[in-house]
Amino acid sequence: MTNKIDKVIELDHVVIRFSGDSGDGMQLTGTLFSDTSALMGSGIATFPDYPAEIRAPQGTVGGVSGFQVHFGYDINTPGDYADVLVAMNPAALKANAKWTKLGGSIIIDRDAFTAKNLEKAGYKTQDPITEDNLGRFNIISAPISSMTQETLKETGMDNKTILRSKNMFALGMCYYLFNRELTFTEQFFEKKFKKVPAVIEANKMVLKAGFNYGYNVQELTPYKVAAAEIAHGTYRNINGNTATAWGLVAAAEKANLPLFCGSYPITPATDILHELSYLKNLGVKTFQAEDEIGGITSAIGASFAGSFAVTTTSGPGLALKSEAIGLAVITELPLVIVNVQRGGPSTGLPTKTEQSDLLQALYGRNGESPVAVIAASTPSNCFHYAFEASKIALEHMTPVILLTDGFLANGTQPWRIPDMDDYPTIHPPIAKEGTENYKPYQRNPENLVRSWAIPGTPGLEHRIGGLEKMDKTGTVSYVPENHQVMTDLREEKVARIVADIPDLEVIGNDEADLLVIGWGGTYGHLLTAVHDLQKEAKSISLAHFNYIKPLPANTRDVLKKFKKIVVAEINNGQFASYLRSVFPEFTYLQYNKVMGLPFTSIELVDNFNKILEEK
Amino acid sequence: MTNKIDKVIELDHVVIRFSGDSGDGMQLTGTLFSDTSALMGSGIATFPDYPAEIRAPQGTVGGVSGFQVHFGYDINTPGDYADVLVAMNPAALKANAKWTKLGGSIIIDRDAFTAKNLEKAGYKTQDPITEDNLGRFNIISAPISSMTQETLKETGMDNKTILRSKNMFALGMCYYLFNRELTFTEQFFEKKFKKVPAVIEANKMVLKAGFNYGYNVQELTPYKVAAAEIAHGTYRNINGNTATAWGLVAAAEKANLPLFCGSYPITPATDILHELSYLKNLGVKTFQAEDEIGGITSAIGASFAGSFAVTTTSGPGLALKSEAIGLAVITELPLVIVNVQRGGPSTGLPTKTEQSDLLQALYGRNGESPVAVIAASTPSNCFHYAFEASKIALEHMTPVILLTDGFLANGTQPWRIPDMDDYPTIHPPIAKEGTENYKPYQRNPENLVRSWAIPGTPGLEHRIGGLEKMDKTGTVSYVPENHQVMTDLREEKVARIVADIPDLEVIGNDEADLLVIGWGGTYGHLLTAVHDLQKEAKSISLAHFNYIKPLPANTRDVLKKFKKIVVAEINNGQFASYLRSVFPEFTYLQYNKVMGLPFTSIELVDNFNKILEEK
Amino acid sequence: MAAEVKLTFKDFKSDQEVRWCAGCGDHAILNSVQKAMAEMGVPKEKFAVIAGIGCSSRFPYYMNTYGFHTIHGRGAAIASGAKTANPDLSVWVVNGDGDGLAIGGNHFIHLNRRNINLNLLLFNNEIYGLTKGQYSPTTKEGTKTKTSPFGTIEHPFNPGELVLGAQGKYFARSIDVNMKLTQEILIDAHNHKGTSIVEILQNCVIFSDNVHGFYTDKENKLDRQLVLRHGEKMIFGTNNDKGLVLDGLKLKVVTIGENGVTDDDILVHDAHEESPFLHWMLINMKGPDFPVALGVIRSVEDTVYEEKLEAQIASVKASSPIKNMNDLLRSGSTWTV
Amino acid sequence: MAAEVKLTFKDFKSDQEVRWCAGCGDHAILNSVQKAMAEMGVPKEKFAVIAGIGCSSRFPYYMNTYGFHTIHGRGAAIASGAKTANPDLSVWVVNGDGDGLAIGGNHFIHLNRRNINLNLLLFNNEIYGLTKGQYSPTTKEGTKTKTSPFGTIEHPFNPGELVLGAQGKYFARSIDVNMKLTQEILIDAHNHKGTSIVEILQNCVIFSDNVHGFYTDKENKLDRQLVLRHGEKMIFGTNNDKGLVLDGLKLKVVTIGENGVTDDDILVHDAHEESPFLHWMLINMKGPDFPVALGVIRSVEDTVYEEKLEAQIASVKASSPIKNMNDLLRSGSTWTV
């Protein structure tokens, strides 16, 4: 092997994108690659890119499924452009070549490039390389299908079954290319196909054949990718939706309350409901309601009845829930509303990511109707912010909207498994049996939180509802002055949550020419861009928000130390708009993009450079 | 009469408030007083103040019904405090004394102040005057019930029937007091009771008896109230809800399209639906849906099918409609959504007024989902703004939210009847049969409006829907760049409506120390307060907004000429917040009140004075 | 579990002034509910009374139990969540005909389908009371109301039919003024496991006065009401001589003693019969040819949503090695650095 | 009015690529609809095809008519508005079982109650297809899906029963693969005045494959399907020797020629019978004891919402002196200064 090693390309981090037909098993291939890399000590971020919601006819661009893995040192995003693209058929090439770095490599399954497949993919000629000007890339045309057939020809398996493992050939090639060990994947085969040893063997053979092919073919220059500096601990891969579901369950455990989730399926939030439905072993109750309104109102009922209640949805579902959120506001019941943002308006781009539900979360209800709003910023910290949202809801007796997005929801990251003993106990203000003269709207003078008398508790019988309530007693009141008092109390109660949230952190210097502001799912890309510029000694820092209402206590102090501020969002400037209304004294530049896609760090770097250069 | 005339009190304008039990006919009494005054040339504004939605037991404070009339010269509001309060029973006195001007007169029906009634009203003693310190008012204690009985004792009517006309006795007293003619009211009796001459006679007798009682009793000093400068023309009284309904019908006529209203009853918007249900003579179709979602979606269906479609609601209903509004946004179908604001959050104070749905109207939807927002500012100009909202919706192919509120909806004003010939024709961009190569999302380059091909038109068959649309062709598109293009086009299309809306007007000097900014239903009170201060030569002007999105083209130019700006709203500062996001360069002070009540001009004057004095 | 509870209807009266119109049928229903609850042997704190918005939906405020006056149409959904989360509660939903069948219609049918063990009282006054007189989904066709000044053009629902169509297992009907019957039904509904729908014909003196007058009319009510009791014959009438028989696939009113009809010919009410056909016919009976059917018309045992959920949780818990969050976090594929 | 139109199914194909999974039942239904529409004698531009959201709801994109792909659950409500506003259109709603009966359940029942003259096709695959496999309100109890990993605990709706419970006048049932029957039914639904609900048993090859397999099974389908036609006997079976008779209040399958059963004993289908009892039983038939009922099960004439509305408008217009806005403005109390 030595003769090849000296040609190794050394890189800090690498992006590889597997793409093929929906049936080609690209999600599994990508996951196996990413797991192996994680186990070998790389930092990892992945992003699956499913076809639009209906399965398109085989072989067409609409039917292409992709899975991108970014690995190496200091990984914060799944990467902008691929160093290596694997394209299992012409449609995959058509769809993904534009996501490959100039000079990057494209591995294609030459056997799949038949006239028919080329036509299905929308190529007009038999020569896609020329037609789409792909000469800019290093094209590695491998006979993946036929080599797979060759490898397994003596197993007696039928051709269809044989071809189903061609993705393992491609994976083997990539393992060679990036010097990955085969053992983890082999172990996976052993576990997964325990009952059919022949399949274990076949998969191993093909994987190995792919690896050997890479080794034997001169075209492939292997890479050496830097390892990450990884803290000691036990890790797992997790995506945002699972992390969110688990964060909610963790909060229920720490609050010692049963978890109830009333929900209705909607992309890209449904997986949270799926996950919670499985977790009956932890006593989770899921109620798949007839619609989103039934989802949130059943949750409000469960909250009234003493459970920790949540509802999960995406944009259009949040719109449907808006009236009921108002009920939770006025009755001051704990409730977490998870909104996994997607492209809008209306049904919009349901499988794509966007940050355009922020103003809806803040203002999308009748009347003065304040709720707390929190946003997660990485797939794995969805766990943390789901836990935080729950803690705030339960301890402050308020609905909390947790915003994630399609990018976080489906993206994965290795996550150092926390120990629940390190998490704080949650203390909901439950009124005890025997409380004398219980008044449902009597408040804790410090945080203005009312106490929660749970039906079934003798002596605390009381009524709540959606009409304006008399201060303290909670009876219906039409008294004008009381309405002002209660309106102010509700606002102030949410404002005082600030005491329980951490200060805003600045990444970089506390004073600089430019402060980049972001919130939610753009964290990884903003961080990468800002780091890159800091490495070039540019005067730039990042302040990324997870707490949106209320904003961290030190926000004004942070903002005032910067010459310029730019707010970067995957929408038309909603957070910028909100900041203007809260801190009108600062000037906010904007960088916005509404394409259903995450930022690329490259475009961010370009834009921030421009701002830094402008006088 | 001369010996009394010299004691006349001369006033520019007077507020009189009729109050009594729900069954005492106060709404009719007030209406008759107001009609007479209007016919005699006074300016008028009225406001009914119903009991909360459930009829409370007779005689209790909860069951009090009131009707306030403000008349005289330069009338812009129903008035803050009453010069004269009529209280037909102790509960009415209990509820309304606080709304009487210090030194004002209170007429009570002494016969109704029995021990039982006093107790029902919540008085603890037999002497309400002392108990509630009413000596500050000029109390006129009249034996209204017994005089009514006396007057009609020879008619042979039974006592219950006789007492039903005691409100006419009180009205007669007020007619004396304000020197009003009896003829209009007498004519009303003649028309209303055409079939029962005895009732006509009885009512006339009681009215006259009340008038004479006033004349004979020394306690009553008559007022002389200035007449208004009223333009020539034919007038009628109109409230905001009727004016809104009529404005919509007028627009349909001018667009030559059938009007379809899909709606669901909700206070205080239901009267619009009632009115439209009657207007079958003008071909209006009303569809009382199963809920608010059915209301708006049936309207969207009607719009798709080629009608001019509207939906009417109040706050919680707007919340329920928010998802569907997004569909109208992305399909670019014309639709007017009337939202009569009431006290929130949640069910809140359903019969009270508020301006707290502004941010919901602007932002209460998923995704980047721009709609035009317009607000009426007087009961009668609800007609004009309903017409304008319709015209914009139809000519710009967009949903438009028209905001009114409980105060405008139920308040009445004399209104000079317009001639429909003076109203512009509305030109919806309907695609003609024979259009070659029709593309549903092809736009008029000037205003970016797409054209409307109505089902039934041969050759223009096409599909629209809630998924992102390809520019021009309107087919489903997941192309990232197209999403950006369409997002920008939708925003820009709404922005270009600005070409069709008038500039913002300044009432007062274009430059001054203080600019008062208001929007919607607070107009009358703000105008009164600003006028009062201008009369004192204070450097203050008013800019009142009816067009909220887009804002008038000259807004920035108007704002920049003032030293200070204060935004006064019946909410926690929603318009101020919006202005900060659009014109962050100005500093906005706020004056807010959330009591379910309109401003009083007195509090406004106080507050503006304070701002003017502050350095 | 709980000690024997001795309560009286007074224990169920809250301190709030009752604000319905004088003469409104809701007053009588409130009394019936308070009296019936006192008899149920359930401690007061276990009752949760949940309503939407409407005149009728003010109900929780007047009950000295846990109560929730929610938003229009959502009572059934909120109650579904409350009962599923906390099966220990005795959950009662109060719905108007608009609240329950117009805006709340979807929750209503799905509640029936799921068969959650709660009780829903539908106050049917055939009008929107609170918003002052618009037609509702139960308003008879042709009725003039504020939104149908020339008469409605919509066929009304028959709530009982909708229950059957939605897989409902329990339906009973009473009349506001018949407080004894109402109480009897409420106790039966309480004892029934599964969703119990109780329609109560209610008079709105203001906007639909006398809408049930044909049946409640003092003179004729015995001839116009048939009170059904499981296992008893379907006999009614001032002289107790009228009864129902089957004539092919249709019901027929006969007079005992006439045309050779004897007691034995009269149908016996079987509320427990799963097949809904006869219940359907009973629910559908209308004057003047038929009496209105009152009482527990259908009461069929079936599996109950929240019990199945608890059972599923128990069985998964028993077999899963994952007992808490720490276990879950460490389950599946992990690696250690 | 319109000249005789000669159309073929090709006229109804749009230029959009059909994107359902290979083998999805929706393909067959699309063909059936296109063929049936070509036979209706209605000009193409008069068709409006309206859908909610779901796999099935992609339907309008593939039809070269006016089409509207709306939002989840609202197809029926949007179509109600479209038809009421523009009665001249032939309006077709496409609903999935989730779209139509979960989130859209309320519009579905109210549409039936109002009897608006439009046609609603319910593609029943007993699953949420588009969101990748959660249970729906028609999923059989116990089914494992993504949201019921241990089996559902909910009783499903039977769409036909729900139609009956909601005062529905028309219900038919077909199966995706039986394109001839589907076409026959569609044309009948088109001709029926009032709301026509057509349930189509549809196979989702991905998430609920073979869910109707018991009935569609090639070998046995003749024994497991009963195709009903008004006025014809309820006979089925491979040898055409099975039939339905009434046994008390229940249906029974008999074999002609056995136990003395003759042709004459077999029930004759009366789709026009107003009373829903027999229709109910037919709708309810389930294997293995009974065949599934297909065809037009119920088709009862009644007054139609939008016709009554037009009539009311015409009569008010005829008698009102107010003919336009200027008249209205000057009506009632006015005064002149």
Ligand SMILES: Cc1ncc(C[n+]2csc(CCOP(=O)(O)OP(=O)(O)O)c2C)c(N)n1
């Ligand atoms: C979302 C919403 N829509 C509409 C209303 C207005 N509203 C309140 S009660 C009601 C109907 C009341 O009728 P019903 O349910 O029959 O109760 P009743 O008053 O007759 O007892 C309506 C339409 C509301 N409060 N909220």
Ligand SMILES: Cc1ncc(C[n+]2csc(CCOP(=O)(O)OP(=O)(O)O)c2C)c(N)n1
């Ligand atoms: C308001 C809203 N809620 C949820 C969704 C997600 N959603 C889309 S289709 C669908 C259900 C699809 O099932 P079905 O109606 O049976 O149609 P099928 O795909 O099976 O044809 C759901 C839940 C949505 N698009 N909008």
Ligand code: SF4
């Ligand atoms: S309006 Fe009718 S339903 Fe409402 S409280 Fe009065 S009588 Fe009862």
Ligand code: SF4
């Ligand atoms: S997922 Fe199922 S319903 Fe959807 S297109 Fe595929 S086969 Fe058809």
Ligand SMILES: [Mg+2]
């Ligand atoms: Mg009612």
Ligand SMILES: [Mg+2]
């Ligand atoms: Mg389905």
